[in-house]
Amino acid sequence: MDVALVGLAASGKTTLLRALAAGHLPHHANPNEPAVAVVKVPDERLDRLAAMVGAKKTTYLELRLLDFPSLSVGKNGPPPQLLGALSTADLLVHVVRAFTDASVPHPLESIDPERDVAALDLELAFADLGIVERRIERLKAETRSLAAGARGAKERELALLERLQQGLEAEKPVRAMGLSEEERSLLSGYNLLTAKPMLLVLNIDEAEAGRSLEIEAEARGRYGGPGTSAIAIAAKPEADVAELPPEESQEFRRELGLPERSAAERLLQEAVSLLGLITFYTAGQQDTHAWSVPAGTPAVKAAGRIHTDIERGFIRAEVTGWQELLEAGSHAEAKRRGVLRLEGKAYEVQDGDVINVLFNV
Ligand SMILES: Nc1nc2c(ncn2[C@@H]2O[C@H](COP(=O)(O)OP(=O)(O)OP(=O)(O)O)[C@@H](O)[C@H]2O)c(=O)[nH]1
Ligand SMILES: [Mg+2]
Structure with missing residues (x-):
């Protein structure tokens, strides 16, 4: 990132x-x-987990x-x-x-943080406005040359861009316009700064x-x-x-x-x-490792961050919250206390989870 x-x-x-x-x-x-x-x-969570297992390496x-x-x-x-x-x-x-x-x-020539924040925001909004306006012009031209029945997708994009144009003219950053997931992915190719x-x-x-x-x-x-x-x-x-x-x-x-x-x-x-990322950990003796995935990632995809083989052969994940694991002092004790859970492929990984994936290749 x-x-x-x-x-x-x-x-x-x-x-x-x-x-x-x-x-x-x-x-x-x-x-x-x-x-x-x-x-x-x-x-610090990673440092403490590494110390707990006596890791040779901390990543x-x-x-x-x-x-x-x-x-x-x-x-x-x-x-x-x-x-x-x-x-x-x-x-x-x-x-x-x-x-x-x-x-x-x-x-x-003077110290005024609020003015500087607004001044830079304005430059970024202005740059985006240029991109949006050029795209609107192009889309209008492209739409005109299409049969009425084939205009749907372009008209939807045009409507969205016109909404952005209005917002940007009012100096509102795109991130504050309350766009849906779908609208955001439609815009992702434009790399708009705001x-x-x-x-x-x-x-x-x-x-x-x-x-x-x-x-x-x-x-x-x-x-x-x-x-x-x-x-x-x-x-x-x-x-x-x-x-x-x-x-x-x-x-x-x-x-x-x-x-x-x-x-x-x-x-x-x-x-x-x-960045919308959460951190999970693998606490191995060879390597105690922090990994990041987008919030909402299922366990099987998170396993793929570690290794594609582990994603492919995923059976189950042993999951313990970092705090509970540190309190228990070892994976074995966490299991005895019942704080180590078995989770399936669809389990949504949480920030701070310590994960051991059981897999089969
Ligand atoms: N007193 C004080 N001086 C600072 C501070 N931060 C930066 N400076 C000084 O301000 C000057 C500019 O700092 P830089 O970090 O080079 O600023 P910059 O944003 O990278 O500057 P450019 O790359 O030229 O745009 C240097 O002389 C720094 O020592 C601070 O927190 N306090
Ligand atoms: Mg500099």
Whole structure:
């Protein structure tokens, strides 16, 4: 899954990437293209399961982070090439400047997070509007050349696009238009930017780090909505602490007043949930492994994430909630306590399930 970090110039995108990638930073190959870093999603549940079984290897979920060049807004909006590169991302992370540091100039010359959020949203909506309008023109022309009886599908698409056009003109993102599953899949080929989930990251002052969670709650109330969430992070100190060994980082976090959970853990787990994914685990001694699947995935399909043979030969899944398994301390004890359940192919995998698939090849 690709997560694009976007924002105005000097909002802290690259600093945030340093906090998320803990020092493993890519180089910008070309100033007009994003730099890419593959990061592991920190996961305490996985760490504890791995410790319980004494796993030789622990495998975290991974996300690809794309650090985009800054997007300009207003009269000289972002170049089409950059917006095109954004269109294949699965999630947009808008890094919004909320830190005050006078030595870092702001492209719009004042600190105003609400204005910046609205300005970038407007650019994205404008880009989508262009795509929708061009498609409407094309569809109208195509429909005219068809016999009346053969116009059904195109007319349905046209009606949907006209609805989007109206919404976008009113600056409403597609993700907030309440589209059905079917309508969304009809639109999936267009890669509309405002149809993607959006995570706003308020990059706050170091001095405000102690109030992160409070500022975040306020921001969620203000900006949250369908497919949209917000988080407050002090990127600079988070980036500095991310490079320390884990034993030292907790102490520094306390001294700096940073929240107990790291920026990487908070942001990347929020990203996974905005992507509509849930995490399940396999707790083997060789490898204790986190896997992600879309919410609502049946056990047999989830098994296919592990290996296609396991999907094909699926018999049953032994399923235990991560917490119950940790409380029991072993699979054997979980079985004795009756918290290990046997589930069939259609069982809908839940976030936090620890699964052992019984299969036959
Ligand atoms: N005080 C303070 N400075 C920050 C913070 N985050 C970033 N900066 C500074 O702001 C400047 C720009 O940060 P970058 O992370 O390079 O911003 P960017 O969004 O990647 O910038 P471009 O890629 O040029 O658009 C740097 O000098 C950072 O040190 C922060 O949380 N607090
Ligand atoms: Mg940068």
